[in-house]
Amino acid sequence: MSQPGSASRSQRRSASSLSASSxxxxxxxxxxxxxxxxxxxxxxxxxxxxxxxxxxxxxxxxxxxxxxxxxxxxxxxxxxxxxxxxxxxxxxxxxxxxxxxxxxxxxxxxxxxxxxxxxxxxxxxxxxxxxxxxxxxxxxxxxxxxxxxxxxxxxxASNALVLDVxxxxxxxxxxxxxxxxxxxxxxxxxxxxxxxxxxxxxxxxxxxxxxxxxxxxxxxxASNALVLDVGYKEAVVIPVLEGVTVLNNWEVSSVGAKRLEQRVCELLHKFGKVVKVDGSERELNEEDDVLLEKNGILEDIVVRFCFATKMDRGLQIQAAGYNLECDIPTPPCGVRLPLGDEMLIVPGVVREWTAEVMFEFNDDEKSIPQLILDSVFRSPIDVRRTLLDSLILVGGPTAMKGFYARLKSELQRLVKFDCYASKLGSISSVKFFRLPNTSIxxxxxxxxxxxxxxxxxxxxxxxxxxxxxxxxxxxxxxxxxxxxxxxxxx
Structure with a gap:
């Protein structure tokens, strides 16, 4: 949701910050x-x-x-x-x-x-x-x-939580x-x-x-925001309060674009097929991995075809252990891409299941929603609601179709967990800073x-x-x- 910034626009700066002034x-x-x-x-x-x-x-x-x-x-x-x-x-x-x-x-x-x-x-x-x-x-x-x-x-925006993927x-x-x-x-x-x-x-x-x-x-x-930057190797969350980066409340995880590409490769080896020149099909091998990496096909699949599914479908997929034999929602249609002289079949499960790596609840390697809530949880009590109402997302993975809606649903679900409810349980509103019709x-x-x-x-x-x-x-x-x-x- 777009929202206006604070009326206060003074040019305040510290040694580690720049003021968000008018x-x-x-x-x-x-x-x-x-x-x-x-x-x-x-x-x-x-x-x-x-x-x-x-x-x-x-x-x-x-x-x-x-x-x-x-x-x-x-x-x-x-x-x-x-x-x-x-x-x-x-x-x-x-x-x-x-x-x-x-x-x-x-x-x-x-x-x-x-x-x-x-x-x-x-x-x-x-x-x-x-x-x-x-x-x-x-x-x-x-x-x-x-x-x-x-x-x-x-x-x-004077107050925001910026996610920089x-x-x-x-x-x-x-x-x-x-x-x-x-x-x-x-x-x-x-x-x-x-x-x-x-x-x-x-x-x-x-x-x-x-x-x-x-x-x-x-x-x-924005003078106040929670910035989430999802890059290639890592995702970093840092609160910005009154134009100052609050470094002692930062959170980091290795969940980034690289992890998405790795998940695509894993799913392709499990469910994907390669159509040979004679029309027969075969499994992917190590030589195919070299072509996938060299030609940027993994990145192409993530950017062009993958999306973040709805939360209820995602939870069903995770509960089933990514097993097609279990009772899971019908996946979307697959696509075909050139792979040298052959054709790579990318099943619909690859398109839908890849993004789940960013939302899997894990104590060892935090998901994107966990990063945000952990950062807000450790922030001062008077800015927690403001930060969840002032999220800024940065990085290519955050531009994935359905990412904003899925992240909002996950945050509203996780905030009621025992580990967060004591300080964040009363917060139900989650808002984002966005510019319409742009890829900002x-x-x-x-x-x-x-x-x-x-x-x-x-x-x-x-x-x-x-x-x-x-x-x-x-x-x-x-x-x-x-x-x-x-x-x-x-």
Whole structure:
């Protein structure tokens, strides 16, 4: 359900937050970027996809895969753990150069940079990113902004619970400030590698690393929200209260798009068939798994054909143990997809049963509804109802057909369980921030980075190239905590 934001729109900020103020809409509409009339570059690097564009725009200019194709037979993934730190850095520099020179046609050193990041972004990735931007690309400054907060900006929402599951331009990196949208879980070495690539290889003038959960609140103008970001490898829930990410109430689970693809593969091996050239059918084998992964067929099945079924059907399917021989609802029709020279038969049970992995109640690996309720359960008593009425969903899996309705039903059912009833049992209302006729779940955090990048304050929040060259360190929210504790101990 769409809802207006709070009337209070002051530009409050802390060391780890960006205010969801109405002033950002004025700046967003006018394209303000301070004394520098060149709009900053906004970058959000995800596990599978990277979104790039300019501040003040409503959609990314380009959405590309987070991998480098550089003459090798197989693409190189950014931050591949099998590569050394220096190899990761060189790959990152080449990737950023492709973004600035091919997608944006600009140089980094003349542009401010805003990086939309998760509040859980590892510090080492942050430093690697800063190193790449400052040392390789000569970026003048960087702003790291939290994605969950920025996701509320389009909805003008002061209170929300955010769940976080192109074109071409003529410019170069050194002509633009850069905004990097990052996860709060992003490793520090990746952050430093990115900064090094942008500053030293692309001459970016400045970079802002922004937490993706915080930025996700910006498009909704929400000062208070519960942001759920369902990414490729994990789902992260972080409350945003009065423009501040409440990190001690965050929840994380490995239930993401990768788990959906794994479930599709499991169900295909159990129920799927392959039609050979002669018309006969056979079971799937290990060679088929290679084709499914290489050609992106698993991802294609999840995005195009899978859906979240109604709660009553889902509970019946789970109770039956995903067994066709039990009394379960009649599945939908299947589909056929090319698999090399053969045809892959995707049964209806694969389409309907795949999404159940996100709703299976589990004490060891929490489901999406459990993540949300656990986060709200540990939140202050006066904001629990507000958070469940202010949900913001981010990430590709949240755009699955039927996901919103199923999640609402599951939350209303689980809130009555003994483990939640003591504090949440009286809450029955569940509402979401949404923009009609859009796919904002896919790039809400990027839009938040675009909005923040259009404000005058960007240049004061960013890390400049000079600072990077002097210290070679990208500060983050943990550094601020250390500084505050040190000051108190004096």
């Amino acid at each position: 002033a950002r809409f004025d700046a967003f509409a006018l394209g303000v970027s301070g004394a520098d009339n060149r709009q900053p570059v906004v970058i959000e690097i995800g596990t599978k996809l990277t979104k790039v564009g300019y501040a003040g725009e409503f959609v990314p200019r380009a959405i590309v895969r987070t991998e480098l194709i550089d003459g090798s037979p197989t693409p190189s993934h950014l931050f591949d753990s099998d590569m050394s730190a220096e190899e990761q850095y060189r790959t990152l520099v080449k990737f950023l150069k492709q973004i600035f020179f091919r997608n944006l046609l600009t140089v980094a050193k003349d542009r401010r940079t805003v990086i939309v990041e998760s509040v859980l972004e590892p510090t080492d990735r942050r430093h690697m990113l800063a190193r790449a931007l400052f040392e390789a690309l000569d970026a003048p400054s960087i702003l790291f902004a939290p994605s969950h907060l920025l996701a509320t900006f389009p909805f003008a 192109g074109y071409k331009v003529l410019t170069v990196a050194k002509d633009r400030r850069t905004v990097i949208v990052e996860s709060v879980l992003e490793p520090t070495d990746r952050r430093h590698m990115l900064a090094r690539a942008l500053f030293e290889a692309l001459d970016a003038p400045s970079i802002l690393f922004a937490p993706s959960h915080l930025l996700a609140t910006f498009p909704f103008a 779940e896919l790039y809400a955090s990027w839009i938040g980075g675009s909005m923040f990048g259009s404000l005058d304050v960007l240049q004061y929040r960013s890390l400049s190239r000079e600072d990077w060259l002097n210290r070679k360190i990208v500060p983050d929210w943990t550094d601020k905590i250390t500084e505050v504790n040190a000051a108190r101990s004096r």
